[in-house]
Amino acid sequence: MAICSSSASTCIHSFSSSKPMAIVGNRCFYTHSLKSHVSPLWNFKPSFSSRLLSLSIVRKKPRTFFQVRSVAAPTEATTGFDEMVSGTQRKYYMLGGKGGVGKTSCAASLAVKFANNGHPTLVVSTDPAHSLSDSFAQDLTGGALVPVEGPYSPLFALEINPEKAREEFRSVSQKNGGSSGVKDFMDGMGLGMIAEQLGELKLGELLDTPPPGLDEAIAISKVMQFLESQEYNMFTRIVFDTAPTGHTLRLLSLPDFLDASIGKILKLKQKISSATSAIKSVFGQEENPQHAADKLEKLRERMIKVRELFRDTNSTEFVIVTIPTVMAISESSRLCASLKKESVPVKTLVVNQILPPSASDCKFCAMKRKDQARAISMIESDPELSSLMMIQAPLVDVEIRGVPALQFLGDIVWK
Numbered sequence: 086m087a088i089c090s091s092s093a094s095t096c097i098h099s100f101s102s103s104k105p106m107a108i109v110g111n112r113c114f115y116t117h118s119l120k121s122h123v124s125p126l127w128n129f130k131p132s133f134s135s136r137l138l139s140l141s142i143v144r145k146k147p148r149t150f151f152q153v154r155s156v157a158a159p160t161e162a163t164t165g166f167d168e169m170v171s172g173t174q175r176k177y178y179m180l181g182g183k184g185g186v187g188k189t190s191c192a193a194s195l196a197v198k199f200a201n202n203g204h205p206t207l208v209v210s211t212d213p214a215h216s217l218s219d220s221f222a223q224d225l226t227g228g229a230l231v232p233v234e235g236p237y238s239p240l241f242a243l244e245i246n247p248e249k250a251r252e253e254f255r256s257v258s259q260k261n262g263g264s265s266g267v268k269d270f271m272d273g274m275g276l277g278m279i280a281e282q283l284g285e286l287k288l289g290e291l292l293d294t295p296p297p298g299l300d301e302a303i304a305i306s307k308v309m310q311f312l313e314s315q316e317y318n319m320f321t322r323i324v325f326d327t328a329p330t331g332h333t334l335r336l337l338s339l340p341d342f343l344d345a346s347i348g349k350i351l352k353l354k355q356k357i358s359s360a361t362s363a364i365k366s367v368f369g370q371e372e373n374p375q376h377a378a379d380k381l382e383k384l385r386e387r388m389i390k391v392r393e394l395f396r397d398t399n400s401t402e403f404v405i406v407t408i409p410t411v412m413a414i415s416e417s418s419r420l421c422a423s424l425k426k427e428s429v430p431v432k433t434l435v436v437n438q439i440l441p442p443s444a445s446d447c448k449f450c451a452m453k454r455k456d457q458a459r460a461i462s463m464i465e466s467d468p469e470l471s472s473l474m475m476i477q478a479p480l481v482d483v484e485i486r487g488v489p490a491l492q493f494l495g496d497i498v499w500k
């Protein structure tokens with residue numbers, strides 16, 4: 086039995102006893118079937134209070150437990166997770182969507198599931214407002230890779246500090262044309278044309294008021310930098326918890342934009358280097374322009390890699406997360422169209438927070454359910470979204486925090 090309450094009313098869902106149910110916390114959910122499932126890795130062992138978050142874990146002691154299956158039919162026939170988990174070559178999963186729909190919860194639960202299925206996994210937050218630490222209930226801050234305790238295979242988390250990453254870029258770019266005294270100085274040197282060309286790039290402006298998406302592009306390029314090193318080549322699954330839709334859309338066009346801007350700067354590299362000694366006094370002593378230009382070239386290369394990564398159908402998939410509301414679905418449809426336009430591989434749509442079935446609804450729940458059903462039918466007729474594989478995930482009645490809870494969510498969503 087599950088208790089549902091709203092300010093207007095309180096109702097009790099008395100689930101039909103003829104249907105199989107599973108206990109989550111002290112509440113019940115329907116399952117389409119109760120499967121005896123032996124987990125080779127972890128087993129949930131409800132503690133006395135039986136709340137989800139107080140489930141304790143018994144490691145590596147196979148025991149039968151009930152697996153809760155999604156409330157919806159569309160995922161039943163798919164082998165979505167099997168495909169995601171197969172192969173040992175590195176794969177990237179980017180989860181994105183409207184703010185607050187459950188991107189972090191879905192990304193973290195996917196990462197836990199990969200790790201529990203034998204993949205050394207890295208989960209990265211490129212959202213300037215990180216919530217990975219909250220989701221894992223562990224301190225993952227600091228901009229470095231932090232091991233997540235709990236899963237069977239190594240799972241590391243990384244919360245990129247966008248401000249710090251941007252600073253790095255800014256310091257390099259400013260030395261290549263961002264500072265205001267440059268034009269006068271260069272005029273004096275007979276290099277006014279270069280200054281004008283640099284001015285056209287508006288790099289200073291770009292960095293002073295960075296467009297949403299720049300942080301994320303830099304954050305992703307930072308991750309690529311990490312992954313280039315020997316130390317991190319063990320990761321076979323990388324899951325990105327991206328910033329809300331608007332940022333993602335801008336991010337997609339950024340690599341092209343930055344590539345063009347940086348490309349122009351690099352064309353001026355030679356001319357700038359020829360005035361090295363004089364320019365040093367303006368650009369600062371600590372960094373010589375040649376070195377700065379090399380750094381820029383590196384950044385440009387990384388931007389190109391980010392763009393290629395987003396479009397690589399063999400290694401990358403963008404998963405759209407949404408909720409069953411007209412607003413969220415409309416936004417997801419736009420996101421999907423933009424992703425397709427940019428040739429980003431997208432084939433999965435997670436519709437999160439769907440009310441679980443109930444034999445008797447209160448007025449509030451009945452209205453909500455009707456709304457959700459209408460929104461879901463919108464997906465089915467949406468020209469962008471209807472072709473995606475739809476995963477329907479239930480709204481659970483406890484907050485999803487910590488590895489056991491994420492494993493629980495992962496077993497519902499990723500099948």
Ligand SMILES: Nc1ncnc2c1ncn2[C@@H]1O[C@H](COP(=O)(O)OP(=O)(O)OP(=O)(O)O)[C@@H](O)[C@H]1O
Binds near residue numbers: 190
């Ligand atoms: N299926 C679900 N059932 C119940 N609660 C959920 C579910 N999915 C997510 N939540 C809760 O919704 C809240 C928002 O989730 P989450 O932080 O994952 O969303 P987000 O899309 O990453 O948000 P943001 O855009 O702010 O980063 C959290 O409190 C999370 O526990």
